[in-house]
Structure formats: C-alpha cells, structure tokens
Amino acid sequence: MASSLSRPYSVPCDGELILEAVLAPPISTSPPTTSHNMANPATSGAPVAGSSPTEQLRSCVHIIHNPRESNERRQGATKWLRDFQRQGAAWAVAHQLLEDPASSTQELFTAAMTLHHKICRDFGDLNTQAVVVLRDTLIKHINRVSKVRARV
Numbered sequence: 001m002a003s004s005l006s007r008p009y010s011v012p013c014d015g016e017l018i019l020e021a022v023l024a025p026p027i028s029t030s031p032p033t034t035s036h037n038m039a040n041p042a043t044s045g046a047p048v049a050g051s052s053p054t055e056q057l058r059s060c061v062h063i064i065h066n067p068r069e070s071n072e073r074r075q076g077a078t079k080w081l082r083d084f085q086r087q088g089a090a091w092a093v094a095h096q097l098l099e100d101p102a103s104s105t106q107e108l109f110t111a112a113m114t115l116h117h118k119i120c121r122d123f124g125d126l127n128t129q130a131v132v133v134l135r136d137t138l139i140k141h142i143n144r145v146s147k148v149r150a151r152v
Contacts, residue, residue: 057093
C-alpha cells in the first residue's frame with residue numbers, strides 16, 4: 001500500500017497550498033469504485049457520477065442527515081461514505097471540507113471523522129514528511145475552529 005502514496009498532491013486552502021505532501025494519490029474526478037453498485041443515486045444514495053469528490057461527499061452527508069430521504073438511500077449513502085473513507089483521496093477531501101467556510105456542521109463533523117478514520121487506519125502508511133504536514137494542518141484546523149467557536 002505504501003507504493004500508492006508515492007505521488008504528491010496539494011490542497012488549496014485559504015488561497016495557498018499547504019499540503020505539498022505525500023499523503024495520497026491525486027484526487028480522481030470519477031466516483032469511488034467498489035464491488036457495490038454505486039452508480040444509481042436514486043436507489044443507492046450514492047452521489048451523482050461526474051461530480052467532484054468533495055461534492056460527492058457533500059451529497060452523501062446531505063442524504064444521511066436528511067430525514068425525508070428513504071432508509072434505502074440513507075443506507076446507500078452511508079455505505080458509499082464508508083467505502084470512500086478507505087480511499088487515499090479521502091485525506092484531501094476531508095481537509096478541503098474543513099477549510100471551506102461554507103461547510104455545514106454535518107460536513108465538518110464528517111470531514112473530522114474521516115480524518116480520524118484515516119489516521120486510525122492509514123497513519124502507518126505515511127512517511128515522516130507527510131506526518132509533519134498532517135500534524136501542522138490539524139493544528140491549523142483546530143486553531144481556526146477554536147477562533148470561530150470563541151466568537152459564537
């Protein structure tokens with residue numbers, strides 16, 4: 001699995017590139033693929049194909065937290081989210097949501113939980129440089145959120 005971490009990527013945050021690390025392969029613009037049928041959003045709750053990974057994750061969060069959605073769609077979205085969290089692109093998408101001031105509380109929570117999941121499962125795959133960048137980025141997220149919460 002370490003070989004999948006050999007290509008650098010960067011995430012734009014507040015107009016600058018703060019993640020120039022070897023955390024994951026570049027983000028794919030196609031939806032995550034698994035052995036499950038995730039192509040039909042009407043029945044599975046999966047996001048629409050062709051949208052960005054960030055928009056796909058936002059779509060799933062909306063479906064999961066919308067009580068008007070059917071249980072089948074909510075379960076499908078939950079399954080899609082679990083599958084997505086296993087992918088390398090989940091690192092970058094979670095950071096993007098945490099940096100986006102337009103992210104809802106549910107999106108922020110999901111992004112934080114995704115990072116928690118990635119750290120618990122995939123931390124051992126990160127090299128030293130990536131660990132330092134991850135640490136610095138997490139501190140930045142915490143400081144930003146604590147400043148916002150202090151104003152409320």
